[in-house]
Amino acid sequence: MSATYEVQRTNQIVGPRKWWAFATVLLTMFFSSLDQTVVSTAMPTIISDLHGLNLYTWVFTAYMITSSITVPIYGKLSDVFGRKPFYLFGLVMFGIGSAISGQAHTMMELVWARAVQGIGAGAMMSMPRATVGDIFSPKERARWMGVMMAVFGLSSIVGPAIGGWITDDWSWRWVFYVNLPFVVIALLGVAVALPKVRTKDQVKVDWQGAAMLTVGLVPILLALTWAGSKYAWASPQIIGMLAGGVAVLAAFVVWETRAQDPLVAPWLFRNRIFTTSLILQLLVGMAMFGSLMYLPIFVQGVIGLNAQNSGWIMTPMMGGFMVGSMVSGQVMSKTGRYRHVAWLSGAVIVVGSGLLNRIDVHTSWPTIMVDMVVLGLGIGALMPLMNMAVQNAFPYRVMGTVNASQQFVSSLGGVIASPVFGSVLNRAFAHKLGVLLPPGLAAMKSKLGSLNPQALLTAQAQKAIAAQFSRFGAAGEALYHQLMQAVKLSLTFGIQRLFLVGLVFSVLTFIGTFFLPEVKLKGDEYFRGEPEEDAV
Structure with a gap:
């Protein structure tokens, strides 16, 4: 028996231990997803406190760069040495980064702390997916996908609300400290549930x-x-x-x-399922990016809700996400097929993106809720499907490498999308604000036109601007209200441009689903490394 095959069987988790491992995976998914939504909600307040508006996107970009680069390293090494040591290392680094982030006194310190946090997040991106593959075959995995997505959806629902509540009533620093107890619990779960792999194989890190x-x-x-x-x-x-x-x-x-042991294995790209799913993940990620990151800004800046209430706006989308993933998971588990599910999911994403393009300054909360439910249904059905299709297309012995490479390439879309979408929003906002400013504010046009719209969302920033205008009496108060109305219209204009771009990517996603090959989902033969069927 080869060393690779020995490692393959040792990585697999069977018996009662697999349920403890699965619970640990769900916990890790919960708090790592919770971190992202909590931080996004708190960012306007963080900017106001640390005065680092020019570094705003780097709070997310630094995290995504370090997490993306470490993902393939973790995946490659875990195929040989097991998931456990890298899971433990990642959790510790994530906890350290969270603690330092909470102590940051400048935006630059926060950016560096988030980079450290991202090193740990790289393990939490790749290890849970690989561990689930150690527990369930692809066909079984479809049945449990609804549970996994329900946990992800729950964290995305409660995360913004928790982030808003902590930010409004406590301090934004606690949005980072809240990770620490979850890290401790997850460390205990990994130590108990995951097997320790011993091997003489040597792997050279690229x-x-x-x-x-x-x-x-x-x-x-x-x-x-x-x-x-x-x-x-x-x-x-x-x-x-x-x-x-x-x-x-x-x-x-x-x-x-x-390279002898490349960071991203070139041979993976010769598989059509792998390359097509990567393209689809990039497209659907771009389609949903504006909604996930910038819709709370619209709700705060235009509808006028505070940070805590605006966080709830993501609840309908995550509800749709959970329903879509559970329904598609059950269908794939029973049929062993996924092609028709992919087509239908892509069509629903186009409808959801199209509905979002109707928003304007008068759009109400119920309308946005309906739009988000539809978009969530499509995304929830399609994204897990692509992960499962890729895992099913390769032998189990290289699952960690395959998972990590897929996660790495797809995460690059988020790394690039963050500054691109931010630039689109800022340019559209500045242009429209310069056009809409009333004559009485012409002298302030250049200054206000260069402002990032997120700087005007917090109550503190608006109070400071109102105080400046109040020195001019009733006329100043009228000018202030004219300014805020121009800000709302300009912000709406910028968000509309983002959703239009998202619609283009949604249509491309739908077209791309027709190019996704299909291999019937494997059962127990997946772990035995039996020959795979031809794609149809």
Whole structure:
């Protein structure tokens, strides 16, 4: 028996222990998802407190860069040495990053702390998915997908509300400290439930590839973040950073084809299911990105809800997400097929994105709720389907590598989308605000037109602006209300542009589902490494 096969059987979790492992996976999914939604809700207050508006997107980007780069490393090593040591290391790093984030006194400190947190998050992105593969075959996994997505959906529902409540009634620092008890509980679960793997195999980590990837991504992300605000899009600085980053990434691709143990295995891309699912994940991620990250901004800035109440706006979408995942999971578990589910899911995503494009300054909460339910149904049915299709298409012995590579490539979409969508919103907002400002505010046009819309959302910022206008008496108060109305209209204009872009990606997602090959979902033969069926 080969060393690889021994590791394969040792990684598999059977008997009563698998239910403890599954519970640990659900707990990890819950609090890692909770962290992202809680932080997003608290960001307007954090910006107001730390005065680092120009670094706003880097609070998310730093986290995504470090988590994305570490994902393939964790996945490759876990196939040989087991999931346990990397799960433990990731949880510890995530806890350390959370503690440092809560202590940050400047935005730059917070950015670095989030980078540390992201190193741990890389393990929590790849290890839970691989561990579920150690417990259930692809066909069984479809049955349990509803439970997994219900936990994810629950965290996404309660996360914004918890984040808003902590931010409004306690302090934004506690949105990071709340992770620590979950980390301790998850550490205990991993220590008890996951097996320890012993092997003599030696694996060489592709540190050169990781360094090249980092060097290539950073200037591109800087360019996307600063373009249109700090520098013009056609400026030498932006063009130089983009060109330099692309050149290094091209060298990274060449390096990966020659590396002994590449960070991203090139042979994976020869599988049509893998490449098609990656493209679909990028497309659907771009389609939903504006909704997840910027809809709370619309609710706070236009509808006028506070941080705590605006967090509940994501509840309908996550409810639809859970229902969609449970229904599609049951269908796939019974039939062993997923192609028709993918087609229907893509169509529902297009309908949901189309409904969101109707919003304006007069849109009510109930209307947004209906739109989000429809979008959530489509996304909830499609995203888990793609993960399962990819896992089913490869032998079990390389599942960690496959999972990690898929997660790494798809997460790059989020890394790039964050600054791009932020730039689209800021440019549209600034342009529209400059047009809508009343004549009495013409002298302030240039200053107000350069403001990031998120700087005007907090009660503190609005009170400070109102105080400045109050010095001019009744006329100043009237000007203040005119300004805030212009801000609402401009913010709505910017959000509309984001949803229009999202609609384009939704249509592309629907078209892409017709190119996804299908291999019937495997049962116990998946763990025995039996030959896979041809795609149909």
